[in-house]
Amino acid sequence: MKKIIALAFFIVLFHPVFSQEKEQKGRLFPSVDIKTLNGENFNTSKFSNDGKVIVIDFWATWCKPCIEELNTIHESYAEWKKETGVKIITVSVDDARTMSRVAPFVNGKGWDYESYLDPNGDFKRAMNVNMPPQTFVLNGKGEIVWQHTGFEQGNEEELFEAIKKVAANKPATESK
Amino acid sequence: MMGRNIFPGFSLFILFIFYFSHSVAQGIAGGAIHGNFELDAQYYRTDSSIGTPAVPEKMLSNGFANFIYEKDNFSAGLRYESYLDPMLGFDPRYKGSGITYRYLSYKNEEMEITVGNFYEQFGSGIIFRSYEERGLGLDNAMEGLRLKYNPYKGIYFKGVIGNQRDFFSKGEGIVRGGDAEINLNETFSCLASSKTKWIIGGSFVSKFQDDQDPVYILPKNVGAGSGRINMIHGNLNISAEYSIKANDPSSVNKYIYKTGDATIVNVIYSKKGFGASLGAKRIDNMSFRSDRSATLNSLMINYLPAMTRQHTNMLSAFYPYATQPNGEFGFQGEIFFNLKQGTKSGGSYGTDVTLNYSRASDIDHQPTGDDLGYTSDYLKFGKEIFFQDFNIEVNRKVSKKLRLILSYVYLDYNKDIIQGSRGIGHVYSNIAMAELNWKINSKNAIRTELQHLYTKQDQQSWALWLVEYTVAPHWFVAAFDEYNYGNEIKDSRLHYYNGSFGYTKNSNRVSLGFGRQRAGIFCVGGVCRNVPASNGFTLSVTSSF
Numbered sequence: 001m002k003k004i005i006a007l008a009f010f011i012v013l014f015h016p017v018f019s020q021e022k023e024q025k026g027r028l029f030p031s032v033d034i035k036t037l038n039g040e041n042f043n044t045s046k047f048s049n050d051g052k053v054i055v056i057d058f059w060a061t062w063c064k065p066c067i068e069e070l071n072t073i074h075e076s077y078a079e080w081k082k083e084t085g086v087k088i089i090t091v092s093v094d095d096a097r098t099m100s101r102v103a104p105f106v107n108g109k110g111w112d113y114e115s116y117l118d119p120n121g122d123f124k125r126a127m128n129v130n131m132p133p134q135t136f137v138l139n140g141k142g143e144i145v146w147q148h149t150g151f152e153q154g155n156e157e158e159l160f161e162a163i164k165k166v167a168a169n170k171p172a173t174e175s176k
Numbered sequence: 177m178m179g180r181n182i183f184p185g186f187s188l189f190i191l192f193i194f195y196f197s198h199s200v201a202q203g204i205a206g207g208a209i210h211g212n213f214e215l216d217a218q219y220y221r222t223d224s225s226i227g228t229p230a231v232p233e234k235m236l237s238n239g240f241a242n243f244i245y246e247k248d249n250f251s252a253g254l255r256y257e258s259y260l261d262p263m264l265g266f267d268p269r270y271k272g273s274g275i276t277y278r279y280l281s282y283k284n285e286e287m288e289i290t291v292g293n294f295y296e297q298f299g300s301g302i303i304f305r306s307y308e309e310r311g312l313g314l315d316n317a318m319e320g321l322r323l324k325y326n327p328y329k330g331i332y333f334k335g336v337i338g339n340q341r342d343f344f345s346k347g348e349g350i351v352r353g354g355d356a357e358i359n360l361n362e363t364f365s366c367l368a369s370s371k372t373k374w375i376i377g378g379s380f381v382s383k384f385q386d387d388q389d390p391v392y393i394l395p396k397n398v399g400a401g402s403g404r405i406n407m408i409h410g411n412l413n414i415s416a417e418y419s420i421k422a423n424d425p426s427s428v429n430k431y432i433y434k435t436g437d438a439t440i441v442n443v444i445y446s447k448k449g450f451g452a453s454l455g456a457k458r459i460d461n462m463s464f465r466s467d468r469s470a471t472l473n474s475l476m477i478n479y480l481p482a483m484t485r486q487h488t489n490m491l492s493a494f495y496p497y498a499t500q501p502n503g504e505f506g507f508q509g510e511i512f513f514n515l516k517q518g519t520k521s522g523g524s525y526g527t528d529v530t531l532n533y534s535r536a537s538d539i540d541h542q543p544t545g546d547d548l549g550y551t552s553d554y555l556k557f558g559k560e561i562f563f564q565d566f567n568i569e570v571n572r573k574v575s576k577k578l579r580l581i582l583s584y585v586y587l588d589y590n591k592d593i594i595q596g597s598r599g600i601g602h603v604y605s606n607i608a609m610a611e612l613n614w615k616i617n618s619k620n621a622i623r624t625e626l627q628h629l630y631t632k633q634d635q636q637s638w639a640l641w642l643v644e645y646t647v648a649p650h651w652f653v654a655a656f657d658e659y660n661y662g663n664e665i666k667d668s669r670l671h672y673y674n675g676s677f678g679y680t681k682n683s684n685r686v687s688l689g690f691g692r693q694r695a696g697i698f699c700v701g702g703v704c705r706n707v708p709a710s711n712g713f714t715l716s717v718t719s720s721f
Contacts, residue, residue, distance in 0.1 A: 155648055155649055
């Protein structure tokens, strides 16, 4: 009985939805309650950049590749903004243990990103992030059109290629 | 094993909802489905020199996949997990496969209703936090109902009721609670332009567990309450939370009837280029679980964060601290600053500096000799120091292609208290680390780490080197050797070598590794698991879709 239910569940779940996915350009990012660096409640549906590209970057103060990624991107962020109008939003998954370090950490680095906290991983879960760093590119309609996990030097250029394509309303596929 | 945790009725309900939403979706815009997947597998080889335990299965694996369906205000999801058999270091009670997490949720501007499984946290989590740390095998998801309600600007209510997940079953205790929070400046328009912002919150949680103990009369209902305040003024942010828990005899506190309490205070000051934080906490008898006989990481209702830095380098993470729920006094101070580029101290590309000190010690204990166990003078320290950590890190971009990170850590680690060892006592260690990142060109980069841990106690000194070569955007290859060269026992001067390579494309990542893993304690967020020594091949696959 249980096996049949599980099977039926998956058939109903996958078949129609996957066939619909092909017609969609991207899915809308979810609306989840997170916090500002000050500790105030904030809903992700309020993310906005006047119809221009948004990048959402999941990171943590204990994640070395995340810090490397954000340091590297920051070197070119002003240029990227000028060229494409992109806004980078960082979401820290630091929990109650290390959450209080996030604001001084971000400020200590002198980062210009718009920063938020996701202390219980609700937004991380809703976005299906396995481990930070994970980066999402959203088009002007708020649809997720590109994502990448992990960071190694050189990935920032791949990200910028994706941002430029999305800003120009072209499909963002990975560079070879 | 499949689906043993499903109520047939509940599944049929989900099926119906999906079918319904699907048939509706045919006519109008459809919903979206997305998810993520992770598999970790290891093939174990016997290696008597490092004392690997026997693995009759040869290969062990942990894996899971999440699926989320979303359409308008509705969402549903499930997670299937499989541990065949659980990897070394994970609780053997994970053995098996099945759907362990499923939910249906509806939300609009004001309200969110969730049935099934959910994760939630009240305040800083000191009386309630339901969460997952998959890498530690920790998951105390609730199963029941949750309601979130935002009736007016700045006013937030949450209510939960349910049982907690316990591996592939549920704890027998019922957990119920509520939380209210008000952001005064959002709610009252007269405060909207005030320079000082105030957020005030409070919560109450209680658990019920029947008492079938033949000897003791144990409380069936145990309540805990907490109040918190957050003041924000310009660059200054002060937050504090105080909680109290009714008498709750349990196996963790050795069945004493004393009430528990916890206080956490954080002061943060930060502006562009500078940040500082100061924290203090006091925890007294605050283990709170939905089953009084539960131990280790099972059925925890609350979360008691360690107030120490979470180290990420291998040797500085050698002696990680975990909160002592029965009693702990902790402090932490941290300073971050940025030496501007173009200055003498900052160099051509700028330098970041982090200074951190933390200390955790026992609280005062005065034994009463009765079933209350002890009394404690609130502001007095106990004799025993559990942990001290002083560390400094300098992160400097030397040239366009080179970045250098230097750090030094001093640790005082009371191994007998933290890990329950005997006769080792305090381990005093000095750790020095250097990391160099060299970006050769736009595709190729090399990262090297040299680390050294000096101590006269425990297993004495260690050295480590690591090299990682990356070819963007897809490939990496890495190797390290962790060498216990200083061990007083000559036969234990062992190398723990390890090699790995991997491929990443968009949000899919595959890596293969080979080598030895030393026995040790692996922690995230102050919660730890013990990992025995192993040798063999590892495979790791992650994907988001």
